[in-house]
Amino acid sequence: MGGAVRPIPHASTRAAVLDVIRAAGTISRVGLIAATGFTGATISTVVRRLIDDDLVVETGRAESTGGKPRVLLQLNPAARYAVGVHLDHSGITYVLTDLSGAVVARMSRTGAGAEDPPAVVARIARETAALVAGAGVEERRVLGVGLVAPGPLTARSGMRPAPPPLRGWADFPLDDAVGEATGLPVVLGNDATAAALGEYWSGAVKGSATFAAVYVCTGIGAGILVNGIPYHGTSGNAGEIGHVCVAADGPECWCGARGCTEALAGPAAVVAAARADAGTARAAGLAPEPRRGTSSVAADFAAVARAARRGDPGPKALMDRSARYLAVATRTLATVLDLDRIVLTGQGLAVAGSIYLPAIQEELDRTFFARESHPVAVQLSTSAATAPAIGAATTVLQSELVPLHTGTRIPADLAEEEQPRRAPAARG
Amino acid sequence: MGGAVRPIPHASTRAAVLDVIRAAGTISRVGLIAATGFTGATISTVVRRLIDDDLVVETGRAESTGGKPRVLLQLNPAARYAVGVHLDHSGITYVLTDLSGAVVARMSRTGAGAEDPPAVVARIARETAALVAGAGVEERRVLGVGLVAPGPLTARSGMRPAPPPLRGWADFPLDDAVGEATGLPVVLGNDATAAALGEYWSGAVKGSATFAAVYVCTGIGAGILVNGIPYHGTSGNAGEIGHVCVAADGPECWCGARGCTEALAGPAAVVAAARADAGTARAAGLAPEPRRGTSSVAADFAAVARAARRGDPGPKALMDRSARYLAVATRTLATVLDLDRIVLTGQGLAVAGSIYLPAIQEELDRTFFARESHPVAVQLSTSAATAPAIGAATTVLQSELVPLHTGTRIPADLAEEEQPRRAPAARG
Structure with missing residues (x-):
């Protein structure tokens, strides 16, 4: 039977314990055993090393229900x-x-x-x-x-x-x-x-840790979190809704495809359309030609969005059209992933967010495929510039802090069953 | 530090051990300890119960490198x-x-x-x-x-x-x-x-366990597997690419949205278009009106596909158009999830698969967003009718067999680090 199994804590065990301490705020060693399923010996060893490395500090004692009070541990945020x-x-x-x-x-x-x-x-x-x-x-x-x-x-x-x-x-x-x-x-x-990860860590997203952040900066993209863990795909390029097709006969995109969201609705497309129409360009205060160095797509896009919010008809028509295509692409993302939450973020939404938000919410309420099962809530980021x-x-x-639970969604038929917890790898 | 931790095997531990035995074919108890990270005592208890329940049988002995030969265990497939x-x-x-x-x-x-x-x-x-x-x-x-x-x-x-x-x-x-x-x-x-799960279990999909099965039956859908585990989404409705928008100004779909893949490319849409044109209907051998009980969308769709494969121009134009829209929707799926493999399956592809396969492969080779990082391989199911x-x-x-590794893709920066293994939940 291989004899006694001696668990030897390694890097991931340490990171998992550290993440539990982070999430808990303060926690005792007994609490760590209960929360992780690691043995008392493992927790003792790991905690001692974390303290030696200055990553964790002991901080007072909790009242115990009988017996001696327990020492509380907390993260030393200034350690790294x-x-x-x-x-x-x-x-x-x-x-x-x-x-x-x-x-x-x-x-x-x-x-x-x-x-x-x-x-x-x-x-x-x-x-x-x-x-x-x-x-x-x-x-x-x-x-x-x-x-x-x-x-x-x-x-x-x-x-x-x-x-x-x-x-x-x-x-x-x-x-x-x-x-x-x-x-x-x-x-x-x-x-x-x-x-998406920035939105999650900054606490902007309440409830479900499975959501997508629709991201508008110079281009359009999306980040996907499943149970708080980024979904990367094969090469780290998942979520690129700027390059899904929303109009099979639409214009060619720089990426080589046709009818991409970004080609129809992206900040650069909006600015180019505004500049192509003298009245719209004037209403938005755009120079006839982009001036190298002193102007940028982001600044011009914000100017068109501001004019649209003032009610100028040319800019408003362009922004409404852009919002409509982004809404359709967001519906695609929500339907493919069966999401219940979307966060709108990115510097491109600083001014335009209030135009996109209602258009996207309306589209999802009306056409999201599983809408009879659940709605999709749309919210505007409060930390778009730094997320x-x-x-x-x-x-x-995350190289120091690895969450314990990295599983995908548990199938409905297994959800009520207790999941096994992790332990350090065994060497027999 | 909380005293000794006595692991008590529960349902998931048992299911995980059983799944390792299934995947291994035959394995010794020592092999199970190494593969699962569970302790010798846990493996001993779990295996004894699996044998008592007739789920596992002992089958001969393996030559051992020194010491006595080891008893091999294997699944009893006829148990359940x-x-x-x-x-x-x-x-x-x-x-x-x-x-x-x-x-x-x-x-x-x-x-x-x-x-x-x-x-x-x-x-x-x-x-x-x-x-x-x-x-x-x-x-x-x-x-x-x-x-x-x-x-x-x-x-x-x-x-x-x-x-x-x-x-x-x-x-x-x-x-x-x-x-x-x-x-x-x-x-x-x-x-x-x-x-998608059926394709995976029947061994049709080699290599990556992260892929999507594009599914054409009466309608169009897709199933998503991440590391061999179905991605369900919030309500079990993930993957519905029949209802993503491929033409924002397209026709209304029965689902309430506009320009859905299914409304433009689905078997029912193809059959309706074929029936609306007398020459095409004749070429495909369709009755002018669907006859209740004796005809079905699936049979009529197969008839149109057969006529297209013979080269009849009317049916061929309809099938090419359908393939083009399905290719665009598949590209959307591959781009959003950054997939490297697509399996085409479903009874609707029994005849039409050879038309769709090259159209979808060509679209992905040309326009998949991360194509400079990796290609997307497209394959036709060999068990489409029963998958x-x-x-x-x-x-x-799966209520008896739960895979050990249910994690999402490990971020590149952590992939080289050894991952912690699971152990039974501890009761302190």
Whole structure:
């Protein structure tokens, strides 16, 4: 029978225990045994090492029901930090979070624009160093950089095919270059998935941890969370609703397909249509030609959205049309994944969110396929500008904090049965 | 620190051990300890109970590398059986599988057609009893009935909104009625999800256990498997690509939305278009009016597909148009989920599959968003007629067999780290 099995705690056990402590706020060792299913010996060993590494601190005692009071443990949020960098054409957003995911510093800088990739990377390294130094955080406590950018990301690096404003990045080894320039480990990810994670960690999403964040920045995307865990797909490019077809005979998109949501409804399409009509361009205050360096799709899109909200008919018609297509694409996402919650996020929605929200909610109420089973709630993010950067930072923290329950939805017929809990791998 | 933790095996531990034995073919107790991470004591207790219950048998001994030879365990496939019932307008398909998921009996009968739901349910009970008796299986060994039907299924029962041919079922308590008529537990599910599961269990899908089965029967749907586990969504209605929008200005669908795949490309739409054109109807050999009882959408659709394969221009144009829309919807599914494999299945593809397959593969090669990262392989099912019924039966078996690894895809940054294994829940 293999004799006694001696559990040897390894990295994932430690991360799982740390995540339970984080989620609990304060918890005793006995509480950890109950919450994780690990043995008393395992918890004792893991907690001792976490305390030695300064990741966990003992903090007072809880009243016990008989017996001696129990020592409470809590996360030491200042033990480790992570940098989140959100790279986009129109802006680069930085956050520094502590181990609990709380933002301790943030800053926004000029976007990738027309700069060469190496110049942008050198700037990212300088700006990251400034962020960390400005917050008074020791460099050795920074775990790494979470870097998110528009998809599709290839396995090693680069964006292929790259969105038009970022064409120069198609073959650029983004993660290696940033890793070298900053001297920190880099976790590369999709901006929309990071946005969903950022919404979840910042507590904006109540109730279900299975939802999608529809993300509008320079382009359109979506991030999918299943039980609080990002759904990545085969290559980290899941959720790209900007490139699902909403009109089989529609215009060609930069991605090579036809009738994509982004080609019909995206900020660049809206701005191009506004600029093509003199009256609409005037109403929105757009220059006849985009001025290199002083104008960007994001700023022009916000100007069209502001004019639409004022009621100017040209801009309003364009924004309504865009909202209608985004609503149809969101319905597709909700129907394919049978979702009950959508969060609208991204800097593109700062002004336009109040136009898109009612259009999307109305479409889902009327045409979501399983609407007789349940509604789909749509909400506007309250942290749209920083959600992707926060999500990027949390992907770094997750190397220290791994949730215990990473399962997909449990089939209805099994849901009432107790699930087995994890234990450290055994060596016989 | 809470004293000794005494693991008490519960239902899920037992199911997990049983599934490891199933997957292994034959395995020793030492092998089970290594594969599951459970302690020797737990494995010993669980295996003894599985043998007592006749679910597992000891079968010979393996040569050991030194020491005494080890007793090998294997599943007793004849210990338990499950019935799978696939209910559709145009046919009802039954399978009886043993505990290993192997089909021991199958039969096809007339579909729900225009019969009243209670009459169909009474027939299902009779036909189920005949299936079990005909296979010479004792009733007490039948775990239950997996019953799958077109979505959307509401929480308790019924299809709301119901597809037009099944309108009488909208408020019918399907699971309760079949449970009462058969005297067996019933697990209700979506036909397309069951089809994906059936493809997976029947071994048709090699490689990745994350894929979608695009399912064409009377309607169009899709089933999604993530790491071999069905993705159900909030209400069991995930994957409904028949009701995603591929043409925002397209015709109204019975579901209430506009431009749905099913309204443009589904078998009923193809047959209606063929019937509306005298030349096409003649080429396909369709009667001018559908004859109640003697004709069905499925048979007429197959007739149009056969005429298209012969090269008749009218039917060919209709099938090419249908294939084009289904290809676009499949691209949407692949892009949203970042899939690398699609299986085409369902009785509707028996004849039409060879028309759809190249159209879908071409569309994905050309326009799948992450195509620079990886291709999407498309394959035609070799068990299209029975896949949903097999999948239905496996949902019942899963109450005895629960896979150990039910996690979602592990993020790239964690993939190289060893994952913790499960152990029985501890009681401190």
